Amino acid sequence: MKEMQVSLGDRSYPIFIGEDLLGAKELWARIRRREQVMVVSNKTVAPLYLEQVMTALPGCTVKSVVIEDGEKYKTLDAFNAVITRLLEQGFSRDCLLVALGGGVIGDITGFAAACYQRGVDYIQIPTTLLAQVDSSVGGKTAVNHALGKNMIGAFYQPSAVLADTRTLATLPEREFRAGLAEVIKYGMIRDPAFFAWLEENLDGLLARDQNRLAHAIEQSCRNKAEIVSLDETEQNVRAILNFGHTFGHAIETATGYTRLLHGEAVAIGMLMAADLSRRHGWLMRESTERLERILERAGLPSGVPTGLRAEQLRSIMAIDKKARSARLFLVLLREIGVAFLTEQYEERLLAETLSEFSAAGG
Amino acid sequence: MKEMQVSLGDRSYPIFIGEDLLGAKELWARIRRREQVMVVSNKTVAPLYLEQVMTALPGCTVKSVVIEDGEKYKTLDAFNAVITRLLEQGFSRDCLLVALGGGVIGDITGFAAACYQRGVDYIQIPTTLLAQVDSSVGGKTAVNHALGKNMIGAFYQPSAVLADTRTLATLPEREFRAGLAEVIKYGMIRDPAFFAWLEENLDGLLARDQNRLAHAIEQSCRNKAEIVSLDETEQNVRAILNFGHTFGHAIETATGYTRLLHGEAVAIGMLMAADLSRRHGWLMRESTERLERILERAGLPSGVPTGLRAEQLRSIMAIDKKARSARLFLVLLREIGVAFLTEQYEERLLAETLSEFSAAGG
Numbered sequence: 001m002k003e004m005q006v007s008l009g010d011r012s013y014p015i016f017i018g019e020d021l022l023g024a025k026e027l028w029a030r031i032r033r034r035e036q037v038m039v040v041s042n043k044t045v046a047p048l049y050l051e052q053v054m055t056a057l058p059g060c061t062v063k064s065v066v067i068e069d070g071e072k073y074k075t076l077d078a079f080n081a082v083i084t085r086l087l088e089q090g091f092s093r094d095c096l097l098v099a100l101g102g103g104v105i106g107d108i109t110g111f112a113a114a115c116y117q118r119g120v121d122y123i124q125i126p127t128t129l130l131a132q133v134d135s136s137v138g139g140k141t142a143v144n145h146a147l148g149k150n151m152i153g154a155f156y157q158p159s160a161v162l163a164d165t166r167t168l169a170t171l172p173e174r175e176f177r178a179g180l181a182e183v184i185k186y187g188m189i190r191d192p193a194f195f196a197w198l199e200e201n202l203d204g205l206l207a208r209d210q211n212r213l214a215h216a217i218e219q220s221c222r223n224k225a226e227i228v229s230l231d232e233t234e235q236n237v238r239a240i241l242n243f244g245h246t247f248g249h250a251i252e253t254a255t256g257y258t259r260l261l262h263g264e265a266v267a268i269g270m271l272m273a274a275d276l277s278r279r280h281g282w283l284m285r286e287s288t289e290r291l292e293r294i295l296e297r298a299g300l301p302s303g304v305p306t307g308l309r310a311e312q313l314r315s316i317m318a319i320d321k322k323a324r325s326a327r328l329f330l331v332l333l334r335e336i337g338v339a340f341l342t343e344q345y346e347e348r349l350l351a352e353t354l355s356e357f358s359a360a361g362g
Numbered sequence: 363m364k365e366m367q368v369s370l371g372d373r374s375y376p377i378f379i380g381e382d383l384l385g386a387k388e389l390w391a392r393i394r395r396r397e398q399v400m401v402v403s404n405k406t407v408a409p410l411y412l413e414q415v416m417t418a419l420p421g422c423t424v425k426s427v428v429i430e431d432g433e434k435y436k437t438l439d440a441f442n443a444v445i446t447r448l449l450e451q452g453f454s455r456d457c458l459l460v461a462l463g464g465g466v467i468g469d470i471t472g473f474a475a476a477c478y479q480r481g482v483d484y485i486q487i488p489t490t491l492l493a494q495v496d497s498s499v500g501g502k503t504a505v506n507h508a509l510g511k512n513m514i515g516a517f518y519q520p521s522a523v524l525a526d527t528r529t530l531a532t533l534p535e536r537e538f539r540a541g542l543a544e545v546i547k548y549g550m551i552r553d554p555a556f557f558a559w560l561e562e563n564l565d566g567l568l569a570r571d572q573n574r575l576a577h578a579i580e581q582s583c584r585n586k587a588e589i590v591s592l593d594e595t596e597q598n599v600r601a602i603l604n605f606g607h608t609f610g611h612a613i614e615t616a617t618g619y620t621r622l623l624h625g626e627a628v629a630i631g632m633l634m635a636a637d638l639s640r641r642h643g644w645l646m647r648e649s650t651e652r653l654e655r656i657l658e659r660a661g662l663p664s665g666v667p668t669g670l671r672a673e674q675l676r677s678i679m680a681i682d683k684k685a686r687s688a689r690l691f692l693v694l695l696r697e698i699g700v701a702f703l704t705e706q707y708e709e710r711l712l713a714e715t716l717s718e719f720s721a722a723g724g
Contacts, residue, residue, distance in 0.1 A: 076438065076442060080438060080507075083507060083513065083514055084507070084509065087507060087509035087510055087513060088509065114516065115477075115514045115515060115516060116513065116514070117512075117513060117515075118502065118503075118504065118512075118515045118516055118517055118595075119516065119517065119595070140480065141480075142480065145442075145445060145446070145449060147446065147449035147450065148449055150479075150480075151445065151449060151478065151479060152445055152477045152478070153477060153479075153480045154476065154477060154480055154481065154516065155480055155481065233480075233481070
């Protein structure tokens with residue numbers, strides 16, 4: 001078992017990475033700290049792992065709430081269902097919530113923990129690769145609103161994260177590969193040595209070798225933790241984590257979040273960001289080719305789905321920009337491992353990138 | 363205009379106290395910091411003051427949302443109505459919410475500010491005495507759930523508070539007097555000099571003398587701010603702010619929150635806590651009499667409403683206790699100005715206090 005610390009002052013917490021952690025009684029005895037425990041899971045994950053977690057907590061009052069699986073259930077209603085269950089069971093401010101599932105479960109549970117009686121403890125057990133390398137660090141919790149994703153939420157840190165690599169064995173292949181896109185992102189934006197390691201070890205990862213998975217998760221979490229420690233509430237440097245995401249979100253929005261998984265859209269978005277960086281002369285062609293090659297080996301898509309036009313993507317990106325200032329900021333690359341946030345790009349070159357990828361098809 | 367600072371590290375903020383502040387353009391120019399402003403108010407307060415606030419912000423995009431007046435509208439639905447309005451208007455993370463109203467508006471607005479895009483700025487303009495001396499300090503925000511009051515919320519500090527004493531001119535007499543109960547509480551729990559000042563100046567306060575009101579609000583906020591600075595998230599000393607509240611909540615619950623205002627229930631609860639302290643020999647009879655006298659002069663009730671039995675109140679208090687430990691903690695007094703939290707009281711004496719006040723009628 002690997003153990004690393006996310007350093008955020010008095011909100012610091014450990015991440016445990018390894019095999020068969022979610023039912024490990026000794027580990028739970030060390031981290032649980034509370035008597036009343038509510039496990040939140042979904043209908044896909046609960047049949048696989050809920051029993052193991054609930055029986056790993058002898059001497060505690062352990063209850064569970066199982067919600068529907070899927071992003072469309074990441075709502076204020078699902079959040080309220082968790083709160084109602086806590087109240088019906090008479091849970092106090094000294095209780096513990098456990099999120100057992102992917103990013104949706106983590107987001108709903110974390111937000112419920114942030115708000116129940118103005119804040120209670122929670123532990124994350126992310127069961128997808130994407131959640132293990134992304135949602136488990138950073139403390140971003142939220143639910144969606146009909147008018148926007150993640151519009152209702154809080155920055156709220158868990159008291160611990162258990163990334164159990166064994167749960168990845170049951171993850172569908174396509175979801176696993178989509179998670180790899182975010183792993184590769186960490187190499188691209190700030191860790192060239194990790195990127196080289198991924199190039200070396202990609203086949204082992206695709207075979208879901210437990211040790212290589214643990215290493216990839218650890219390096220991803222370490223990179224994200226270092227960024228988040230510098231900027232907990234996303235005022236500045238944390239923005240580089242959005243590498244590939246502005247393009248990716250535009251693709252997801254244009255396709256109504258139905259045709260691509262998040263990681264797949266991010267993979268295409270990273271290629272587009274790299275392409276735009278190259279067109280400005282900031283990134284060498286050799287580097288964009290390395291990115292293309294590893295994403296292709298990971299079985300990730302390389303072009304925008306057919307039927308989307310460049311102008312359509314550009315106008316969706318323009319709406320995204322409202323968040324911060326008059327001009328759209330983008331995360332671009334100077335080399336593999338060096339990302340930066342900028343509004344100093346040429347609109348003409350952005351149009352070229354959008355056209356090239358729209359024409360390519362996915 | 364008086365100005366004081368609530369010291370909470372990088373979450374510190376100023377409270378401005380005085381006449382005609384809510385429409386003061388120079389003050390707004392100094393504190394607003396944002397271009398998009400959403401004023402949240404209710405149907406009672408909006409007709410009186412909304413226009414003044416909205417026209418005091420030239421150059422800003424100012425929108426408003428007006429919700430129903432009353433505690434029963436302090437719900438997740440009202441919260442969601444504020445969020446929906448923000449999204450419909452395309453408000454970004456750089457927006458400002460303004461709470462214009464009493465405690466309910468402050469609680470809903472503060473919680474919406476805590477959650478909208480994971481946190482935006484908000485300014486409180488409390489328009490009741492209770493809200494000016496209580497909700498404007500402490501950062502407690504929340505909405506109610508059908509199974510419990512304030513069960514969904516956050517600790518989230520405003521960026522400024524404007525306590526405009528002129529708004530108290532339109533406050534109904536009974537609400538004004540209920541607010542005085544909380545003012546008197548600060549003297550009782552930690553400020554004997556302020557208690558003596560209140561004894562001297564109560565008639566002037568009842569006549570709503572602007573200078574005396576400003577002084578009473580300032581001293582109340584200063585006392586609360588000092589306590590909150592020591593214990594932002596209510597782990598320990600902050601509990602003394604609940605003086606009179608455990609008894610008061612039991613009375614409110616038993617009467618279904620219909621017969622007494624919160625401050626009235628707290629007034630009775632403070633007398634009960636003082637009585638129980640005296641029965642243990644911790645507080646002199648002379649001190650309980652001073653409390654009785656000032657509350658009576660303030661026109662506040664002194665006995666539990668008729669029809670409530672001592673055993674009924676005791677069992678409601680027992681449910682309240684679930685929050686923390688096996689035994690019910692109470693805030694009691696050693697003298698005027700010295701409160702302490704204890705579970706070392708005698709059950710027999712508590713029963714005597716409950717009986718005496720239940721028999722007395724209200």
